[in-house]
Amino acid sequence: EAGVAQSPRYKIIEKRQSVAFWCNPISGHATLYWYQQILGQGPKLLIQFQNNGVVDDSQLPKDRFSAERLKGVDSTLKIQPAKLEDSAVYLCASLPRLKRPQETQYFGPGTRLLVL
Amino acid sequence: ELKVEQNPLFLSMQEGKNYTIYCNYSTTSDRLYWYRQDPGKSLESLFVLLSNGAVKQEGRLMASLDTKARLSTLHITAAVHDLSATYFCAVGIILIQGAQKLVFGQGTRLTINP
Numbered sequence: 001e002a003g004v005a006q007s008p009r010y011k012i013i014e015k016r017q018s019v020a021f022w023c024n025p026i027s028g029h030a031t032l033y034w035y036q037q038i039l040g041q042g043p044k045l046l047i048q049f050q051n052n053g054v055v056d057d058s059q060l061p062k063d064r065f066s067a068e069r070l071k072g073v074d075s076t077l078k079i080q081p082a083k084l085e086d087s088a089v090y091l092c093a094s095l096p097r098l099k100r101p102q103e104t105q106y107f108g109p110g111t112r113l114l115v116l
Numbered sequence: 117e118l119k120v121e122q123n124p125l126f127l128s129m130q131e132g133k134n135y136t137i138y139c140n141y142s143t144t145s146d147r148l149y150w151y152r153q154d155p156g157k158s159l160e161s162l163f164v165l166l167s168n169g170a171v172k173q174e175g176r177l178m179a180s181l182d183t184k185a186r187l188s189t190l191h192i193t194a195a196v197h198d199l200s201a202t203y204f205c206a207v208g209i210i211l212i213q214g215a216q217k218l219v220f221g222q223g224t225r226l227t228i229n230p
Binding site for chain 1: 147160166206208211215219
């Protein structure tokens with residue numbers, strides 16, 4: 001079974017530029033998560049999708065971050081414009097079914113963003 | 117706001133020794149997850165604990181959950197170098213829609229020296 005795929009793996013941009021990240025979850029996984037992991041900290045949930053609907057985006061900085069999951073499969077996360085404090089690893093995770101706590105999230109390799 | 121605190125944040129130990137990582141959380145939950153992260157890598161699931169008194173063991177690692185104390189522990193027995201990594205606990209929180217979100221601790225960076 002293929003894992004969660006993310007691209008690009010690394011991205012360097014200047015502040016005020018825009019950037020987009022892509023995630024392809026494990027086939028058949030209905031739930032998709034985007035996390036931000038700042039160096040030395042634990043992952044922080046930005047947004048959670050169930051199929052193509054948003055379940056929780058309470059911690060997404062909506063003035064600059066946006067995310068979509070068209071057709072309930074792939075997802076993109078965009079930052080526009082980027083700030084220095086957005087430098088982090090952006091992790092995508094997926095889950096087979098929404099209401100089965102015994103199942104664990106599967107994480108992708110992450111996209112490492114550096115904003116200069 | 118839910119807080120998940122791990123202790124210690126940094127741990128350096130010798131091979132063959134035993135040690136425990138603690139995970140305290142500030143709200144009621146009976147769902148606790150442990151993950152491992154190697155440098156530059158993503159997160160790998162270790163344990164899922166879903167009830168008070170739950171105990172899971174895999175090799176030299178054993179995790180337990182006390183929901184009344186809002187405490188989970190990850191115990192390392194006779195540590196070996198391969199266990200060097202950062203360990204995260206995460207608390208499962210049920211959303212209104214019945215979905216679950218995870219709130220992670222800060223992580224414990226474990227270094228095991230020969």
